[in-house]
Amino acid sequence: MSSELHQSVPMVLCLPLMTWQIKLLRLGAVMCMGVTAGAYILTLFAMKYRQRVLGLILISPLCRAPSWTEWLLNKVMSNLLYFYGMCGVVKELLLKRYFSKEVRGNVQVPESDIVQACRRLLDERQSINIWQFLEAMNGRPDLSEGLRKLHCRSLIFVGENSPFHSEALHMTSKLDRRYSALVEVQACGSMVTEEQPHAMLIPIEYFLTGYGLYRATLSVSPRSPLSPSCISPELLSPESMGLKLKPIKTRISLEV
Incomplete structure (x- = not known):
């Protein structure tokens, strides 16, 4: 067994385990959310089992072999x-x-x-x-070639200070623009879920609206602590916030 194969075994073993869990719980297609390496595994899972994945919410994802x-x-x-x-x-x-x-x-x-x-x-x-x-x-392999064939909707978050920022930009460039959106969060590292979870609320709300899982309004969500002064006005439209999954960019003030 080669060194590269041996090193990538833990990630590869996650795929049949995830499939087994989905079957055990008698789930149909699932909505997946992962951070960095977890996002990589979920992307690989979506590429291999397309019928099992309804959509992807990825935070600071990896898709290339390590630099x-x-x-x-x-x-x-x-x-x-x-x-x-x-x-x-x-x-x-x-x-x-x-x-x-x-x-x-x-x-x-x-x-x-x-x-x-x-x-x-x-x-x-x-x-x-x-x-x-x-x-x-x-030891992870490069997934870039298979991303174009990934047709489930994908919402990508990345902090502008994350060392994986270029990975997220590369992944977005490879995904079909009709099905993907990118949210860049200022003054934030890789763990957007921990540092600025409020920056994820509105994009996720509009993203889920496309599946009929959430009924969004044209104004700022009452459940979101973000105010209009923190976000550019054009980002509050449903098109920009993910209904049509256009590339977007959040602007989060450090004073929030």
Whole structure:
């Protein structure tokens, strides 16, 4: 078995497991949501089992093989984990990958509760599991060629400060524009779901409207903390917010 195949086995094994769970629960087509590597697995699942996926909501998704910089950084973290376990350097590198500097804090500003909770979770995780995850990430194949054939609707979120920002842009360029939309969130890292979940509300509401799962209005959702002053007026139209799945861009103020 080749090294690349061995490293990608954990991701490949997720596909039959997901299919088995869907059959066990007697579900039809499902709406999927995933972050970074999870988004990669769900995209691969949607490409392989098209009839099983109704739509994709992807946050800072990956779709290409790792770049040299990502591959090298993963190798550095893997070696540190192998020899020293979950040390402070690995924690900082992982936090920098997933969170923006606005929530990581500095000398004047303390770390956010989200980052502190993530630090505690990293302490609880076994180093071997994170090592295997990084090795699998380094062995992932490129999905770019198959994205054009993916016809389920896709809504992509990415923070402008995410190291995977270029991945999201590349993925959007490869997807059929009739079925995909991109939301870029300012002052945010990879974990849009944790840093600025309010920025996801309106796009998701309009995205689900296309499936008849939510009845949207032309005004700002009463359940959303976003105000019109935070978003450009053209983004409040149903066309821009996902009904026709045109590429869009959010503008989130740091003062919100």
